[in-house]
Amino acid sequence: MALKFQNRYSKKFLIFCAVWALCWLAFSYFFLQKFLFIYPENFSVHVRFALCAVALGAIILVCGEASVYAAICGYAVWFYGAVLGLISSLNLAKIRVVLRQDGEMGGISGCGGTVKFLNFDLSAVPIFKPFNSCAFDVPAVPTDAALEGLQAKLTALYSGGWYLFPASKNVDLAQFWSIIFIFFGIVWVVGILLGFINKRAWDLNPTQNRSLDNNKSI
Secondary structure, rough: OOOOOOHHHHHHHHHHHHHHHHHHHHHHHHHHHHHOOOOOOOOHHHHHHHHHHHHHHHHHHHHHHHHHHHHHHHHHHHHHHHHHHHHHHHHHHHHHHHHHHOOOOOOEOOOOOOOOOOOHHHHOOOHOOOEEEEEOOOOOOOOOOOOOOOHHHHHHHHHOOEEEEEOOOOHHHHHHHHHHHHHHHHHHHHHOOOOOOOEEEEOOHHHHHHHHHHHHHO
16 A cells, blocks of 8 residues: 555656656756746746656655655655745746836846755756846847847747747746646646545455555566
């Protein structure tokens, strides 16, 4: 018995969730920051850290499937990541409202600083380094950068802010991150419910489940 997914299909889904979270981390760093020059501020860095936490939680669940303690640890780390990511996304939405109300897409600063986890300075790691500008969804192209081709087209397209659907300006970056972490939160809830259902099934028929476990180990 363990509070975890119990079959090979759900194990593959956990691996998918870990890879998916890391893909969005790569999207944030390599595509948004490095390619589009959309630099993160504090809450955007928290979003990246939250994605790492979700991925780590899923990996712990996969690797520690035989241990109830690993399952609890995995779900705890996943929960922390999902909550941190959602709260950070909501804070990004508030910043975005202020930017639009003031009409200052890139003129508001003061959103940088040190980002810490416990006593560790996350900003020492390049991927978690925040920038001072609060315009977290607007390209800030360096003056000495020579843009060509797709990069020039996309930076111009997102000059008014990043949108999942730029033509209709639907689903901005803050909303997009919120959707991602709501999904991870739903998966977490489903995982906990399945864990308790499996625990109950085990308790009702322990002899048969031990026999199944023995067959798997052969």
